[in-house]
Amino acid sequence: MSEQLHDLEMRAVYARTLIELANENPNIICMEADLSKASGTNPAFLTAHPDRFINAGVAEADMICIAGGMAVEGKIPFCASFTPFATRRVYDQVTISVAYANTNVKIVGTAPGITAGPNGGTHMCFQDMAIMRAMPNMIVLSPCDTYELRECIKWMAAHEGPVYVQLSRMKQPAVFDESYRFNPDKAVKVREGKDVTLVTTGYMTQFAVKAANELAAEGITVDLLHYPSVKPFDTATLIESAKKTGKVVTVENQSIIGGLGGAVCETLSENHPTPVKRLGIPDKFGEVATEDYLFGKHGFGVEHIKKACR
Amino acid sequence: MSEYSPDVVRKLEEKANQMRQDIVVMVGAAQSGHPGGSLSAADIVAALYFNVMRYDVKNPKWADRDRFVLSKGHASPVLYAALAEAGFFPRAEIITFRNINSHLQGHPDMKKLAGVEFTTGSLGQGLSGAGGMAIAGKLDKKDYRVFCMIGDGESEEGQIWEAAMSAAHYKLDNLTAITDWNGLQIDGPNAEIMNVNPLPDKWRAFGWNVIEIDGHDFTQILDALSPESRVEGKPTMIIAKTVKGKGVSFMENACDWHGKAPSEEQVKTALAELCA
Ligand SMILES: Cc1ncc(C[n+]2csc(CCOP(=O)(O)OP(=O)(O)O)c2C)c(N)n1
Ligand SMILES: [Mg+2]
Numbered sequence: 001m002s003e004q005l006h007d008l009e010m011r012a013v014y015a016r017t018l019i020e021l022a023n024e025n026p027n028i029i030c031m032e033a034d035l036s037k038a039s040g041t042n043p044a045f046l047t048a049h050p051d052r053f054i055n056a057g058v059a060e061a062d063m064i065c066i067a068g069g070m071a072v073e074g075k076i077p078f079c080a081s082f083t084p085f086a087t088r089r090v091y092d093q094v095t096i097s098v099a100y101a102n103t104n105v106k107i108v109g110t111a112p113g114i115t116a117g118p119n120g121g122t123h124m125c126f127q128d129m130a131i132m133r134a135m136p137n138m139i140v141l142s143p144c145d146t147y148e149l150r151e152c153i154k155w156m157a158a159h160e161g162p163v164y165v166q167l168s169r170m171k172q173p174a175v176f177d178e179s180y181r182f183n184p185d186k187a188v189k190v191r192e193g194k195d196v197t198l199v200t201t202g203y204m205t206q207f208a209v210k211a212a213n214e215l216a217a218e219g220i221t222v223d224l225l226h227y228p229s230v231k232p233f234d235t236a237t238l239i240e241s242a243k244k245t246g247k248v249v250t251v252e253n254q255s256i257i258g259g260l261g262g263a264v265c266e267t268l269s270e271n272h273p274t275p276v277k278r279l280g281i282p283d284k285f286g287e288v289a290t291e292d293y294l295f296g297k298h299g300f301g302v303e304h305i306k307k308a309c310r
Numbered sequence: 311m312s313e314y315s316p317d318v319v320r321k322l323e324e325k326a327n328q329m330r331q332d333i334v335v336m337v338g339a340a341q342s343g344h345p346g347g348s349l350s351a352a353d354i355v356a357a358l359y360f361n362v363m364r365y366d367v368k369n370p371k372w373a374d375r376d377r378f379v380l381s382k383g384h385a386s387p388v389l390y391a392a393l394a395e396a397g398f399f400p401r402a403e404i405i406t407f408r409n410i411n412s413h414l415q416g417h418p419d420m421k422k423l424a425g426v427e428f429t430t431g432s433l434g435q436g437l438s439g440a441g442g443m444a445i446a447g448k449l450d451k452k453d454y455r456v457f458c459m460i461g462d463g464e465s466e467e468g469q470i471w472e473a474a475m476s477a478a479h480y481k482l483d484n485l486t487a488i489t490d491w492n493g494l495q496i497d498g499p500n501a502e503i504m505n506v507n508p509l510p511d512k513w514r515a516f517g518w519n520v521i522e523i524d525g526h527d528f529t530q531i532l533d534a535l536s537p538e539s540r541v542e543g544k545p546t547m548i549i550a551k552t553v554k555g556k557g558v559s560f561m562e563n564a565c566d567w568h569g570k571a572p573s574e575e576q577v578k579t580a581l582a583e584l585c586a
Contacts (some may be wrong), residue, residue: 005504008500031496034463034466034495034496034497034503034504035496035499036497037496038496055497055503055504056462056466056497056504057463057465057466057495057500057503057504058433058434058463058467059468061465061468062468084432089432111386115420118340118343118408118416119417119431120408120415120416120417120419120431121415121416121419121431122383122416122417122429122430122431122432123416123418123431198406200424237413261394286408287410287411287415288409288412288415288416289410293410
């Protein structure tokens, strides 16, 4: 059988897509801050386009503002680092040199949330979605599988303006297939149901799908909305679904403060007040741990999702 | 150069060797962590904890103790090895490194482990923190010293140079920093990824008392760390030439071993070498 996209690590697909884009567009630049192997662009992009691979060293703030300057000159820099260093570490640089200046810079946060695993609290960032979402001009994406990631990266290159994307680095089970097309203005209805609305994004979508399938066997049907774009946020699909089900559960690989759950509550409280249960990390820092342990401790694994939906 | 008795040097060699074994065991047991930069720092950290620094394991918060901040926090195994050897926690616990609920977190966490003076792991922040402790020491009229180790790759962070400026500005002669100059970072040699050199000239230009040493020679390490090497009114920067992965032949100068765990077999080989 030939190789399928979901057999690859997410980071390999990131690198491959960036190379394809760079083959066609001489303005595409790959930027790194001494974590290029972790992002998957080294050796792939480095070998394919050595002249357009810019390593800023361990200097994330410099990387972001270099990218801002390059964008002013017509380049399209993609800047990657671990999520904490690509976002909160450089929050003012991104705010001013990218968002406020509205430069065409793309920021890639790798190993989001609990996927930072054994590196622990310093590297486990739970608030990047919230803080990036709070920034005017910034678009915030979190694809769930390789098919969606590839489409998001292509869209980012074509879109003129700042974009932040979360990139979980390892293999992810396929939620979509080759036919997938990305639309930042549209949530994807992964399952159609009438009992409860389940809202997810990025890394958590695979677990939400599992929960929805298992609930279906119990006779509970889930309206499962996956948001590849948390900003812009498709309010219409959510409101329509909430009107139908009257009950909403959100789940994210982030703090429940200000991220996807925040966006859902903001939307519903102003448009169609509906009870919402937010699953994710409560107001806590990260720690060295496995995924299962953190799911259990904070209550946002498959079983918890099912329980909240019942 | 001072003369140190063979006993003093032999003791430090033994401590450093034990620490290197513990580093290998820790990273091997966790199957995760950073051996390269831990091994390069082992001799200097051994000299600090087993000759130079004043502290009391029974009273880790003793107000007059000397402080050590490991700004390059990914090298946590070298700090944990020293703290175990010093008696801050039982050596048997080193195998819990990077386990759930262990006080030996991936990067040093001052709220979880006594003896850790500052929480680090996000590069570039520890030297500023050490500067803060040095300023506080002066305000409180204490004579404790503050030590801080940074990496050469870490020195690419702009904040390192903000700390360089502030420590000189506030004349922090109670602060001694050490650069673990192993020449390598994650993506490759500093010289290829982002040239940080000439480091000694840069620190001199920022107003520091700069001492260049071989970071694996205890006589030079002890001389540089001794109170007499300080200059009144200036912070001291010891630029220590080291070998990343020092002591484990297959890890030496090999960039790959920055953040990779050895297999069970490789742990055995490494321990055999260190015990030879
Ligand atoms: C702010 C920040 N950016 C990136 C990282 C990821 N990282 C960990 S170690 C490292 C390289 C450090 O190189 P160096 O200081 O030379 O360490 P050593 O060779 O002593 O291990 C990087 C980029 C980090 N921990 N913090
Ligand atoms: Mg180094």
